[in-house]
Amino acid sequence: MSEQQNEYLEVLGQQAKQASYSLATLTGKQKQQLLQAIANQLRSDTDTIVAANLVDIELAKQNGLSDAMIDRLLLDEQRLAAVIADIDNVINLADPVGTELESQVLDNGLRLSRRRVPLGVIGVIYEARPNVTVDIAVLALKTGNAVILRGGKETLNSNQAISRSIRQAVAKQGLPENVVQLIENPDRSLVSGLLKLDKYVDMIVPRGGQNLQRLCAEQATIPVILGGIGICHLYVDSAANLDKSIEVIINAKVQRPTVCNALDTVLIHQDVAKLLTPSLFAKLQQQQVAIYACPVTQDLADELAVNVQQASDDTYEQEWLGLSINVRVVEDIDQAISHIRRFSSGHSEGILTDSLQASEQFINQVDSAAVYINASTRFTDGGQFGLGAEVAVSTQKLHARGPMGLEALTTYKWIGVGQYTPRS
Amino acid sequence: MSEQQNEYLEVLGQQAKQASYSLATLTGKQKQQLLQAIANQLRSDTDTIVAANLVDIELAKQNGLSDAMIDRLLLDEQRLAAVIADIDNVINLADPVGTELESQVLDNGLRLSRRRVPLGVIGVIYEARPNVTVDIAVLALKTGNAVILRGGKETLNSNQAISRSIRQAVAKQGLPENVVQLIENPDRSLVSGLLKLDKYVDMIVPRGGQNLQRLCAEQATIPVILGGIGICHLYVDSAANLDKSIEVIINAKVQRPTVCNALDTVLIHQDVAKLLTPSLFAKLQQQQVAIYACPVTQDLADELAVNVQQASDDTYEQEWLGLSINVRVVEDIDQAISHIRRFSSGHSEGILTDSLQASEQFINQVDSAAVYINASTRFTDGGQFGLGAEVAVSTQKLHARGPMGLEALTTYKWIGVGQYTPRS
Numbered sequence: 001m002s003e004q005q006n007e008y009l010e011v012l013g014q015q016a017k018q019a020s021y022s023l024a025t026l027t028g029k030q031k032q033q034l035l036q037a038i039a040n041q042l043r044s045d046t047d048t049i050v051a052a053n054l055v056d057i058e059l060a061k062q063n064g065l066s067d068a069m070i071d072r073l074l075l076d077e078q079r080l081a082a083v084i085a086d087i088d089n090v091i092n093l094a095d096p097v098g099t100e101l102e103s104q105v106l107d108n109g110l111r112l113s114r115r116r117v118p119l120g121v122i123g124v125i126y127e128a129r130p131n132v133t134v135d136i137a138v139l140a141l142k143t144g145n146a147v148i149l150r151g152g153k154e155t156l157n158s159n160q161a162i163s164r165s166i167r168q169a170v171a172k173q174g175l176p177e178n179v180v181q182l183i184e185n186p187d188r189s190l191v192s193g194l195l196k197l198d199k200y201v202d203m204i205v206p207r208g209g210q211n212l213q214r215l216c217a218e219q220a221t222i223p224v225i226l227g228g229i230g231i232c233h234l235y236v237d238s239a240a241n242l243d244k245s246i247e248v249i250i251n252a253k254v255q256r257p258t259v260c261n262a263l264d265t266v267l268i269h270q271d272v273a274k275l276l277t278p279s280l281f282a283k284l285q286q287q288q289v290a291i292y293a294c295p296v297t298q299d300l301a302d303e304l305a306v307n308v309q310q311a312s313d314d315t316y317e318q319e320w321l322g323l324s325i326n327v328r329v330v331e332d333i334d335q336a337i338s339h340i341r342r343f344s345s346g347h348s349e350g351i352l353t354d355s356l357q358a359s360e361q362f363i364n365q366v367d368s369a370a371v372y373i374n375a376s377t378r379f380t381d382g383g384q385f386g387l388g389a390e391v392a393v394s395t396q397k398l399h400a401r402g403p404m405g406l407e408a409l410t411t412y413k414w415i416g417v418g419q420y421t422p423r424s
Numbered sequence: 425m426s427e428q429q430n431e432y433l434e435v436l437g438q439q440a441k442q443a444s445y446s447l448a449t450l451t452g453k454q455k456q457q458l459l460q461a462i463a464n465q466l467r468s469d470t471d472t473i474v475a476a477n478l479v480d481i482e483l484a485k486q487n488g489l490s491d492a493m494i495d496r497l498l499l500d501e502q503r504l505a506a507v508i509a510d511i512d513n514v515i516n517l518a519d520p521v522g523t524e525l526e527s528q529v530l531d532n533g534l535r536l537s538r539r540r541v542p543l544g545v546i547g548v549i550y551e552a553r554p555n556v557t558v559d560i561a562v563l564a565l566k567t568g569n570a571v572i573l574r575g576g577k578e579t580l581n582s583n584q585a586i587s588r589s590i591r592q593a594v595a596k597q598g599l600p601e602n603v604v605q606l607i608e609n610p611d612r613s614l615v616s617g618l619l620k621l622d623k624y625v626d627m628i629v630p631r632g633g634q635n636l637q638r639l640c641a642e643q644a645t646i647p648v649i650l651g652g653i654g655i656c657h658l659y660v661d662s663a664a665n666l667d668k669s670i671e672v673i674i675n676a677k678v679q680r681p682t683v684c685n686a687l688d689t690v691l692i693h694q695d696v697a698k699l700l701t702p703s704l705f706a707k708l709q710q711q712q713v714a715i716y717a718c719p720v721t722q723d724l725a726d727e728l729a730v731n732v733q734q735a736s737d738d739t740y741e742q743e744w745l746g747l748s749i750n751v752r753v754v755e756d757i758d759q760a761i762s763h764i765r766r767f768s769s770g771h772s773e774g775i776l777t778d779s780l781q782a783s784e785q786f787i788n789q790v791d792s793a794a795v796y797i798n799a800s801t802r803f804t805d806g807g808q809f810g811l812g813a814e815v816a817v818s819t820q821k822l823h824a825r826g827p828m829g830l831e832a833l834t835t836y837k838w839i840g841v842g843q844y845t846p847r848s
Contacts, residue, residue, distance in 0.1 A: 021789065024791070025788050106809070107810075108808060110808075117791070119822075120791065120821065198641065202821050203821070217622065218645050221641045221642050223648075223820060223821075223822040223823075224647075244844035245844065248845070250846075251846030252846075252847075255847055341445075350840075352844065365448070365449065367541070368837065369837060370839075371838070371839055372839075372840045372841070372842065373840070373842065374841065374842045374843055375534055375841070375844075375845045376842075376845065376846050378846075379532065379842075384532060386528070396647060397544070397626050398626075398647040398823040399647075401836055401837065401838070403838075411825055413793060413795055413826075414793060414809070414827075415787055415794075416774075416794060416796045416797070416799050417798065417799070418796065418797065418798045418800075418803075420665060420668035420669065420776065420798045420799075421672070421800065421803075422679070423675060423676075423802040423803055423808065
């Protein structure tokens with residue numbers, strides 16, 4: 001990183017930290033007004049933002065990006081309206097800041113409490129979708145945090161227009177516009193620099209694929225919330241209701257196959273494999289799902305003249321994000337759990353069974369953010385879990401695990417009140 | 425790191441992860457029995473452990489270590505007995521594992537709960553004191569975690585004897601002895617390797633000085649709990665009771681000056697500086713505390729013919745861990761808060777005042793793990809806070825902040841129970 005970039009980041013960090021102090025003492029009401037002002041400003045800047053997005057789209061076409069990719073970049077009037085409408089939901093969420101987690105008078109005479117406070121400055125690194133710029137800024141501000149945003153270069157024009165609009169709304173509320181800052185220089189070394197800005201930034205949230213997550217884990221000196229990678233499993237136990245199990249499997253696989261909580265691998269107890277597979281294969285084929293089969297599954301498929309491909313450690317490690325699935329027959333629940341321990345990303349797994357013992361064992365021994373009995377892995381979602389908002393889905397174990405709501409953007413401080421009390 | 429070291433760590437990690445599965449499903453009663461067995465075993469191995477410690481002490485003397493350092497290494501019969509007695513306290517603490525944080529039936533039909541579970545595998549890197557080997561192993565096991573220990577080379581013989589004793593007790597309880605593993609090779613590259621063992625290790629706790637903390641922040645791909653560095657401040661407001669303030673200042677500075685929550689810098693409102701300093705200087709001198717003075721304080725000292733040294737940004741950045749103190753006169757509370765924001769390590773700060781407004785402002789605007797009104801910074805301690813045990817004192821904001829009790833060694837998983845429920 002150049003001297004100049006170093007200085008740029010240093011100033012960026014200082015500004016964010018300084019701005020965060022103004023946010024930390026706002027009341028819930030003031031934060032609601034701020035968010036309302038942002039929604040209004042974005043609404044009145046719609047033409048500018050949509051025009052900026054068109055520039056991104058045009059560049060993407062020139063650069064030969066795929067239609068699917070271009071669709072992810074697109075922010076037309078309708079989509080922007082939906083993004084703005086979401087701000088209303090956030091406005092009305094309960095503000096966790098200021099609540100006291102516990103309060104007691106200690107034997108030493110101190111009145112001790114733990115109070116929820118904003119984290120301070122949050123760094124978010126994301127790819128593609130420009131709506132993230134709005135979503136994250138709004139969630140950060142709702143919880144009294146300043147934010148440093150680093151979006152993908154494919155949406156630079158859109159992100160610039162959005163952040164300019166948000167900063168204008170912030171300034172009109174008499175607050176420092178540096179509560180929201182966008183890193184506009186596409187040079188990747190700025191990402192590395194941001195990850196080491198531990199003097200000013202309290203948490204990094206990477207929203208993107210495996211490579212971005214890995215980069216952050218390896219380079220950051222700031223705590224990182226890893227997540228969003230879901231290699232998800234369902235295990236059909238010998239005591240499962242097979243017809244109902246197939247329904248859940250199909251739902252988990254095809255209801256929205258491009259997202260992280262979609263199903264990747266089905267494990268089937270050997271005692272029910274022969275009974276389950278005819279109907280399961282038929283339903284999967286009907287939905288045009290490509291099947292990757294273990295040797296036993298392969299034999300079952302051959303008997304039914306169903307066309308499958310060969311599963312391997314490579315395919316078991318896939319987060320498909322599309323219409324493919326691994327099917328493996330296991331000897332028993334222990335082998336299913338071993339498979340999950342080896343290949344899961346710690347996101348979402350489920351057991352399908354009517355056996356209390358099997359469900360207890362699965363719940364206790366599978367170490368993932370969300371573990372289900374007789375339910376689709378697709379439920380792992382802030383909205384479904386009633387959190388009101390979703391910052392990210394964490395697959396690590398510290399601070400926040402699974403869907404992260406507003407609380408995950410806060411920390412606490414201990415407050416001790418004495419009467420000029422020395423420690424004895 | 426050599427190929428061989430890489431393999432060694434890989435096996436170490438696998439063994440720890442595998443062993444952690446056996447711990448995760450133990451009942452509270454079983455964990456109590458395990459800890460009791462460890463206490464008994466350590467007691468009966470006292471002679472061996474003390475003899476091993478004598479070897480460390482002998483080597484330390486040969487290597488010319490300071491008396492203070494040698495005292496830190498010493499684990500004689502009496503000290504070991506005290507360490508073992510502490511196990512009894514831990515045995516009787518409530519077991520946080522298995523408690524449900526919340527449980528509800530969602531509109532989508534799912535019964536959703538959040539259950540506290542062990543983190544899995546904890547890596548602890550520490551220096552000097554061999555009692556840490558016992559303390560950390562016991563706290564980790566109490567919460568169902570496996571632990572990988574890396575002590576300082578100065579206590580290698582002691583640590584080997586202790587871990588051998590603990591592992592023997594574990595094996596006698598029919599559990600895998602790899603729930604506790606000690607890295608015995610003193611090569612520092614193994615520390616770097618441990619910090620990147622994210623496939624198996626869930627959290628790293630460094631217990632040591634600034635250099636170790638920094639090394640962990642920079643090299644770890646595993647979440648690290650930074651802490652234990654306390655650059656602590658007390659601010660004497662214009663509305664403070666001065667006599668009582670001096671008592672608190674002296675307590676915070678001298679009651680135990682070698683620890684992280686001891687006072688490092690006093691900030692004094694300019695309106696009360698002239699009134700406060702004569703008595704403050706006298707008391708500090710009486711306790712043989714070296715005074716580092718800002719220019720205004722220097723003038724006040726000169727008038728009183730009190731000998732002081734010059735404070736500077738360098739001295740303001742010191743965690744003294746001894747009988748020294750910075751004294752700075754500030755214009756107002758805002759300047760005091762600015763000073764703290766710049767120089768504090770985020771550990772413990774306090775205001776001394778009878779003004780409600782000033783105390784509110786201080787509490788809201790000072791962003792440290794523990795913030796006090798009219799109390800000594802020395803209170804920041806797991807025991808004083810009623811946590812029963814102290815894993816470390818975190819100065820970062822994620823997962824745990826301030827004194828960390830047993831809960832900080834746990835995470836949670838979401839458990840969703842349906843009736844073969846698909847997501848609609």
